[in-house]
Amino acid sequence: MLTIKDARIQSTSFAARTEAIDTLVLHYTELDLHASLRILRYGEVSVHYVLAEDGTVYRLLQEDEIGYHAGLSMWRTKPCVNGRSIGIEIVNLNGNEHPYPPQQIQALIELCRHILAANPGIVAGNIVGHSDIAPKRKIDPGRKFPWQTLAEAGIGLWPIGATPEPIESINQVQGLLNRCGYPSPHAYGKKGGRWVFITEPVPPPEVTHLVQVTTSDILRAFQWRFQAHTPSGIANDETIGLLKKLAMLT
Numbered sequence: 001m002l003t004i005k006d007a008r009i010q011s012t013s014f015a016a017r018t019e020a021i022d023t024l025v026l027h028y029t030e031l032d033l034h035a036s037l038r039i040l041r042y043g044e045v046s047v048h049y050v051l052a053e054d055g056t057v058y059r060l061l062q063e064d065e066i067g068y069h070a071g072l073s074m075w076r077t078k079p080c081v082n083g084r085s086i087g088i089e090i091v092n093l094n095g096n097e098h099p100y101p102p103q104q105i106q107a108l109i110e111l112c113r114h115i116l117a118a119n120p121g122i123v124a125g126n127i128v129g130h131s132d133i134a135p136k137r138k139i140d141p142g143r144k145f146p147w148q149t150l151a152e153a154g155i156g157l158w159p160i161g162a163t164p165e166p167i168e169s170i171n172q173v174q175g176l177l178n179r180c181g182y183p184s185p186h187a188y189g190k191k192g193g194r195w196v197f198i199t200e201p202v203p204p205p206e207v208t209h210l211v212q213v214t215t216s217d218i219l220r221a222f223q224w225r226f227q228a229h230t231p232s233g234i235a236n237d238e239t240i241g242l243l244k245k246l247a248m249l250t
Helices: 033-042 102-118 147-152 170-180 215-226 237-249
Strands: 004-006 014-016 023-028 049-051 057-059 065-067 085-090 127-129 186-191 194-198 208-213
Touching: 023 102, 033 049, 049 102, 085 102, 102 147, 170 215, 170 237, 215 237
Parallel strands: 004 057, 023 085, 023 127, 049 085
Antiparallel strands: 014 065, 049 057, 186 194, 186 208
8 A cells, every 4th residue: 555654845946837747757866765855855956756665655745846856858859847747756776786676666656556647648658767858967767677567567668579670770760769759869068057958059158068968878768768788879670679669659
């Protein structure tokens, strides 16, 4: 049975929601439960739910409030994912090294079902990881996260039955990534102390810490999730089969 405890945010790091909710974003904390709750309740970042290793859920924000969990992000060509998403921080020090306990995943499935029942605008293809919406910048919830287990429970998508297919071109790869929801190649940097997308061909002189995000970076984000044994950023026949199958499902 799902246990949700009130842990109301104590900072002002949230806002009133003005957009319809259409996305659910999953993260790992990189910190233990106590430290995670302290930072997310009192700091400059925030989230709706924190899920402990024992399966206990802590609610920090109401779903009609915006949490600051996604940062600079994009999904299905739309930036600013915070404004239209619900965020769950899952306690795990490093989801690329540490498995998620079964009781935690079972509680996550129940929590996701609870959220989806209340927010029918979140379709299966919009249940994403932080790495999906912020390629190159973020890698959570990591290679150990059991996406297929969630999909089998009706949470998100998994390309079951995908078969290897030949690679045609890098444009084919990027086109399939876009169909699955991933962004196109882009750049971002710091402007006025904030991370922003750079749309100009030549970045303004006040932009610092410029980062170019390539098709290879975006493909690696896809592979973190769907091809976790080889997240190389290089497509092979297995990659194309997975992308085509997933594109058919979205």
